[in-house]
Amino acid sequence: MNVLSLTAIAICHDMRTIERKTMNRVSPKPMTIKEIAREAGVSTQTVSRVLNDRPDVAKETRLKVQHVIALYNYEPSAVARSLIRQRSFTLGLVVSHLNFYGPSAMLVELDQQAVKQGYTLLPQFIHDAQAADAQSLKRLIAQQVDGVLWGMPSISDESKSAVSFSSFSVPLVSVGDPVHGARQPVVIDEQAGARLATQHLIEQGYRKIGLISGPPDWSATIKRQNGWLEVMRAAEMEVDMRHIVQGDWTAASGERGLYQLVEQCPDLDAVFVCNDQMALGALLAAQRLGRAVPEALGLVGFDDFPESAYFWPPLTTIRQPWAEKCALTVRELIRLIEEKLENGVSTTTETLLLPPELLVRESSRRV
Amino acid sequence: MNVLSLTAIAICHDMRTIERKTMNRVSPKPMTIKEIAREAGVSTQTVSRVLNDRPDVAKETRLKVQHVIALYNYEPSAVARSLIRQRSFTLGLVVSHLNFYGPSAMLVELDQQAVKQGYTLLPQFIHDAQAADAQSLKRLIAQQVDGVLWGMPSISDESKSAVSFSSFSVPLVSVGDPVHGARQPVVIDEQAGARLATQHLIEQGYRKIGLISGPPDWSATIKRQNGWLEVMRAAEMEVDMRHIVQGDWTAASGERGLYQLVEQCPDLDAVFVCNDQMALGALLAAQRLGRAVPEALGLVGFDDFPESAYFWPPLTTIRQPWAEKCALTVRELIRLIEEKLENGVSTTTETLLLPPELLVRESSRRV
DNA sequence: ATCAATACCGGGAACGATAACAGTATAACA
DNA sequence: TGTTATACTGTTATCGTTCCCGGTATTGAT
Numbered sequence A, B: 001m002n003v004l005s006l007t008a009i010a011i012c013h014d015m016r017t018i019e020r021k022t023m024n025r026v027s028p029k030p031m032t033i034k035e036i037a038r039e040a041g042v043s044t045q046t047v048s049r050v051l052n053d054r055p056d057v058a059k060e061t062r063l064k065v066q067h068v069i070a071l072y073n074y075e076p077s078a079v080a081r082s083l084i085r086q087r088s089f090t091l092g093l094v095v096s097h098l099n100f101y102g103p104s105a106m107l108v109e110l111d112q113q114a115v116k117q118g119y120t121l122l123p124q125f126i127h128d129a130q131a132a133d134a135q136s137l138k139r140l141i142a143q144q145v146d147g148v149l150w151g152m153p154s155i156s157d158e159s160k161s162a163v164s165f166s167s168f169s170v171p172l173v174s175v176g177d178p179v180h181g182a183r184q185p186v187v188i189d190e191q192a193g194a195r196l197a198t199q200h201l202i203e204q205g206y207r208k209i210g211l212i213s214g215p216p217d218w219s220a221t222i223k224r225q226n227g228w229l230e231v232m233r234a235a236e237m238e239v240d241m242r243h244i245v246q247g248d249w250t251a252a253s254g255e256r257g258l259y260q261l262v263e264q265c266p267d268l269d270a271v272f273v274c275n276d277q278m279a280l281g282a283l284l285a286a287q288r289l290g291r292a293v294p295e296a297l298g299l300v301g302f303d304d305f306p307e308s309a310y311f312w313p314p315l316t317t318i319r320q321p322w323a324e325k326c327a328l329t330v331r332e333l334i335r336l337i338e339e340k341l342e343n344g345v346s347t348t349t350e351t352l353l354l355p356p357e358l359l360v361r362e363s364s365r366r367v
Numbered sequence C: 001a002t003c004a005a006t007a008c009c010g011g012g013a014a015c016g017a018t019a020a021c022a023g024t025a026t027a028a029c030a
Numbered sequence D: 001t002g003t004t005a006t007a008c009t010g011t012t013a014t015c016g017t018t019c020c021c022g023g024t025a026t027t028g029a030t
Helices: A003-013 A033-040 A044-051 A059-072 A078-085 A101-116 A134-142 A157-161 A190-203 A219-234 A251-264 A276-289 A322-343 B003-012 B033-040 B044-051 B059-072 B078-085 B101-116 B134-142 B157-161 B190-203 B219-234 B251-264 B276-289 B322-343
Strands: A090-096 A120-126 A147-150 A172-174 A186-188 A209-213 A244-246 A270-273 A298-300 A317-319 A352-354 A357-359 B090-096 B120-126 B147-150 B172-174 B186-188 B209-213 B244-246 B270-273 B298-300 B317-319 B352-354 B357-359
Touching: A033 A044, A033 A059, A044 A059, A078 B078, A078 B134, A090 A101, A090 A134, A090 A322, A101 A120, A101 A322, A101 B120, A120 A134, A120 B101, A120 B120, A134 B078, A147 A322, A172 A322, A186 A322, A190 A209, A190 A219, A190 A270, A190 A298, A190 A317, A190 A357, A209 A219, A209 A251, A244 A251, A251 A270, A251 A276, A270 A276, A276 A298, A322 A352, B033 B044, B033 B059, B044 B059, B090 B101, B090 B134, B090 B322, B101 B120, B101 B322, B120 B134, B147 B322, B172 B322, B186 B322, B190 B209, B190 B219, B190 B270, B190 B298, B190 B317, B190 B357, B209 B219, B209 B251, B244 B251, B251 B270, B251 B276, B270 B276, B276 B298, B322 B352
Parallel strands: A090 A120, A090 A147, A147 A172, A186 A352, A209 A244, A209 A270, A270 A298, B090 B120, B090 B147, B147 B172, B186 B352, B209 B244, B209 B270, B270 B298
Antiparallel strands: A317 A357, B317 B357
């Protein structure tokens, strides 16, 4: 590639010339199994047998049918299939806060895993987190999903009561907040993660450790807060309300949080920030306050946001095994579905607790 | 909230105690319209009329039916509906790279807009970007989607040929890369954005401006690169291959990119980085090279990543009107669908070109 | 009292596929 | 020759809903 070729591309890609196209293309209706059958000179049943790889079709017939299918680029209607089979090979997912790293990372992980197991993911995005209720589940059921993943990371007022969750016609497991009626096959031990973070700060010699927490309706907030509290107590450190401020997971709230914290508690020498975005805000605040990190202020985040390693200074944080959690949860849901299909009953399994991991980078290593 | 209450929460939320639950709940099959009809003492036809708010039902009958529906928490099967109506009120979306900010932001925007217009979004996530082909479209068609949004931000080898895209049974528009057979109702003028960014650096007095670009198979890369090139040419600045390095949108590649750039071109005094994550990496590299930003190195990013304002120094960048683009594109797709349903033909519309916007922050303002 | 118009309701077909069953033809064996 | 097994194929019913039609009851006008 040289600069001359760049110019050529520049011209042909110039978007300032308004593009015109006609759209009057014919839109051929998709073929049906009946038409394929007619073309191939067999019954629809035989076509169906070919589609589903059943054994009792003569080799010659099968080839003929396959030929016609390929010729017309035919694809059987998933809708008609779901209706007759009472099965869609689809997993519903109720999720919100995709603008945050955690939920969005889990979405792709869940989809990947579902696809790998021969299922399709049907996500239902909740834009108003308070409005996630049984309604969203009903919509998924109407779509004939075989099972549902509850991925809401926070507790809405509706779902707190959640009467109708328990009497539910398909298996339901949670990858997000605990919810009445849904099992959590896999849970990450965020409390232990918070302990790791706080412990690390103590080991580095920090003594007055504050907390910037998340919104109180997220269970993650509670768990991380409790982990911090436990270690502080165990180390017999001073803990009171002046050491805690509440954020909303955004960098903006992290910045505000640190200002507030140093005001409430001037001799503060470190902070455990409950996620990395807020930690970024706190880093900016520290910079503006003239407090060098980590020399004059220790800092640990949570989540291992992909950009955290490139903050200045690089952020020490807690990595959560999301991929493993998602993979195992999907696998468990599918197990429940297929087991229910056989026995009519789903068995009990225990909750698996996965440990997070501390990633030490410069921001919390005293020099 | 005081610290004592925190302890209480700590105990009841302690996840180290393994949770046990039995799952042998009854799973009542969802009700059908037939059962509702029987319960209400009317025909299924009448129930259907009530469900669809048709006028010719006696007020009394309607109330009775509605009561039964509410009683059993009945929801009509979307699958059966789609089958008979030949219409699903669902829009397919083919998309990849959800780990990046852009695609993920567009996903929520598209969904929000679709829902607002009474449709449901059915995303099909492509995990291997090279494998996005006509196959993914066939799968969506099998699901009876009424239209498809092509959201792939890069060009795969498959879709480059893309023979089968044009003869397609439902309307298809693109919110991502241009693709043969799909219109782009709305396009963001990224080239103009890149011109704004580069122009701004020149106005701040920088003279040797490098470029850290993206992967070559993203049209965004080409456009941003061309915008930079145009302005450099117009300002009669020196431009050759030593001023360009290629990244992959990640912060890691941005860091590497800057090292490489200053090596190739030691008198460099500014960089236009094609997205904000790479800009973050470049900021780290600058820090490590001992080049203060913006005094000793000007820097402008692209995309307005939510965290950019909290980088150090805060990042000057280009904001793209994604929300507007998504909203208008969805609206246009729905227009095409409904028009086609009436006339059988879709009309031509011109492509709308939206201008991005320069956000000046400290990283590119010389002091 | 007759007729037409209106309001309301139900019966049957259909959407596109599969399940269950019932055939037909050929081969194999007694 | 008859019986039975095997290989293959077609017919009918079905999933849950809506569309198209026809039917009855009520009203109002003549």
